[in-house]
Amino acid sequence: MKHIISLILAITMTCSLLTYDVSAxxxxxxxxxxxxxxxxxxxxxxxxxxxxxxxxxxxxxxxxLTWKWCRELGLASSYxxxxxxxxxxxxxxxxxxxxxxxxxxxxxxxxxxxxxYPVYINGQQIxxxxxxxxxxxxxxxxxxxLTWRFVADEFGWDESWSNTSGxxxxxxxxxxxxxxxxHYYSESFFPLxxxxxxxxxxxxxxxxxxxxxxxxxxxxxxxxxxxxxSYYKLDYATDTLxxxxxxxxxxxxxxxxxxxxxxxxxxxxxxxxxxxxxxSPLLDLTEDAGTGNAIDRVYATKHSINGMTVYxxxxxxxxxxxxxxxxxxxxxxxxxxxxxxxxxxxxxxWPTDQILSAVYPCGTDGVYLCSxxxxxxxxxxxxxxxxxxxxxADFSVTTLNGRWEDWNSLxxxxxxxxxxxYLLNTWFPDYDLANRTQGxxxxxxxxxxxxxxxxxxxxxxxxxxxxxxxxxxxxxxYIDADWIDPILHLQTGTWIKPD
Numbered sequence: 001m002k003h004i005i006s007l008i009l010a011i012t013m014t015c016s017l018l019t020y021d022v023s024a025x026x027x028x029x030x031x032x033x034x035x036x037x038x039x040x041x042x043x044x045x046x047x048x049x050x051x052x053x054x055x056x057x058x059x060x061x062x063x064x065l066t067w068k069w070c071r072e073l074g075l076a077s078s079y080x081x082x083x084x085x086x087x088x089x090x091x092x093x094x095x096x097x098x099x100x101x102x103x104x105x106x107x108x109x110x111x112x113x114x115x116x117y118p119v120y121i122n123g124q125q126i127x128x129x130x131x132x133x134x135x136x137x138x139x140x141x142x143x144x145x146l147t148w149r150f151v152a153d154e155f156g157w158d159e160s161w162s163n164t165s166g167x168x169x170x171x172x173x174x175x176x177x178x179x180x181x182x183h184y185y186s187e188s189f190f191p192l193x194x195x196x197x198x199x200x201x202x203x204x205x206x207x208x209x210x211x212x213x214x215x216x217x218x219x220x221x222x223x224x225x226x227x228x229x230s231y232y233k234l235d236y237a238t239d240t241l242x243x244x245x246x247x248x249x250x251x252x253x254x255x256x257x258x259x260x261x262x263x264x265x266x267x268x269x270x271x272x273x274x275x276x277x278x279x280s281p282l283l284d285l286t287e288d289a290g291t292g293n294a295i296d297r298v299y300a301t302k303h304s305i306n307g308m309t310v311y312x313x314x315x316x317x318x319x320x321x322x323x324x325x326x327x328x329x330x331x332x333x334x335x336x337x338x339x340x341x342x343x344x345x346x347x348x349x350w351p352t353d354q355i356l357s358a359v360y361p362c363g364t365d366g367v368y369l370c371s372x373x374x375x376x377x378x379x380x381x382x383x384x385x386x387x388x389x390x391x392x393a394d395f396s397v398t399t400l401n402g403r404w405e406d407w408n409s410l411x412x413x414x415x416x417x418x419x420x421x422y423l424l425n426t427w428f429p430d431y432d433l434a435n436r437t438q439g440x441x442x443x444x445x446x447x448x449x450x451x452x453x454x455x456x457x458x459x460x461x462x463x464x465x466x467x468x469x470x471x472x473x474x475x476x477x478y479i480d481a482d483w484i485d486p487i488l489h490l491q492t493g494t495w496i497k498p499d
Contacts, residue, residue, distance in 0.1 A: 084118030270295025414471025
């Protein structure tokens with residue numbers, strides 16, 4: 001092989017195969033079925049037993065990815081004749097049985113074609129005509145080259161090769177097999193705190209070594225030797241990193257335009273099943289508490305904006321007249337608005353299984369109330385479906401969920417100084433499907449959007465998974481993609497990381 005073997009993934013978009021339009025492709029290439037061993041996340045891959053086998057082209061190994069392999073490797077994919085093929089990182093849910101059987105012998109030669117339909121990796125288009133190892137189409141499945149550029153730089157995976165164990169790919173953890181006595185380092189890079197003009201980040205360099213002597217079980221342990229920290233300022237105006245002496249700064253942290261809240265637990269309490277505000281009855285929660293139960297504890301936050309004060313209460317109930325420890329405590333969430341007269345009005349349309357995550361101004365006289373997900377019984381069943389509504393000056397409520405077709409989850413991620421709200425929209429096939437940590441993601445339809453005050457929705461970037469999202473005052477979006485170290489500037493497609 002020319003270098004560490006690279007994988008090539010074949011994508012299907014649904015459980016059943018899709019036929020891609022390759023009629024305009026004018027190049028055919030010869031491929032072979034590999035005979036060396038391949039291991040993916042500790043799963044041995046036998047190409048002779050797969051309907052969609054690994055293939056080798058130009059001394060590079062291509063890896064077939066059906067919908068099941070998409071789940072195994074943590075990818076989401078979508079295809080249409082108009083938009084082409086979109087592939088993005090997305091946390092996989094489980095390991096599937098592969099499409100196995102007895103199909104071909106090792107070393108058998110076949111023909112694949114070089115397709116011409118567009119392909120986007122994490123939102124960036126791949127120019128197949130300029131690729132040293134182009135995308136291929138074999139058995140109506142798209143194969144694209146996962147060289148180091150794709151394996152490490154785009155997907156954040158790890159790979160290794162040896163003459164004895166063959167090729168190993170890990171989408172989590174390390175595929176490296178260090179010999180006894182090896183001294184090595186590993187690095188990680190992530191954001192710490194967001195400010196109006198910059199982001200403070202941290203690089204951690206960890207030192208480890210492999211013991212020279214085996215344990216009584218014949219294994220060589222990995223020993224931690226030490227860790228060093230360095231800090232960098234990411235300047236939003238220039239997308240440059242400058243090393244700083246520490247993570248501390250005199251500036252005030254910036255919450256991507258959200259209105260800061262304050263704790264007001266002392267203003268609320270429970271009297272049996274009656275929620276009280278300043279010791280006066282506010283709302284009868286007998287039905288929500290259940291027969292024989294009562295309010296156990298109440299937590300509350302206050303957000304003030306545009307002449308309104310928003311109170312979000314987090315009410316915990318007893319169960320069978322007993323306090324239940326977290327995370328199983330029965331709970332409900334209630335939103336209230338004080339329009340300036342000291343009287344609290346309940347936002348009736350706010351779902352009681354939604355946690356208020358952020359409050360933003362809506363123009364000069366309204367507010368956005370935003371959540372990040374619903375709770376089914378406990379925090380262990382957070383399905384991540386966000387909710388957004390607008391409370392207008394006349395106290396009328398407008399719900400954004402359902403306004404746009406196919407989006408059952410709206411996650412507000414920030415607001416710029418012009419009042420544009422930025423959303424991460426994701427699609428779920430059944431909004432009422434309970435006890436699921438994830439829904440179905442469409443990299444073509446889903447993504448990051450700007451919602452202007454006139455209601456116009458503009459797409460900024462296709463879906464790509466993010467652990468943290470930062471919106472600048474000018475409306476630029478930076479994400480911490482938790483599956484890879486660099487920070488991504490969405491509008492420019494720039495990956496940012498220290499040298």
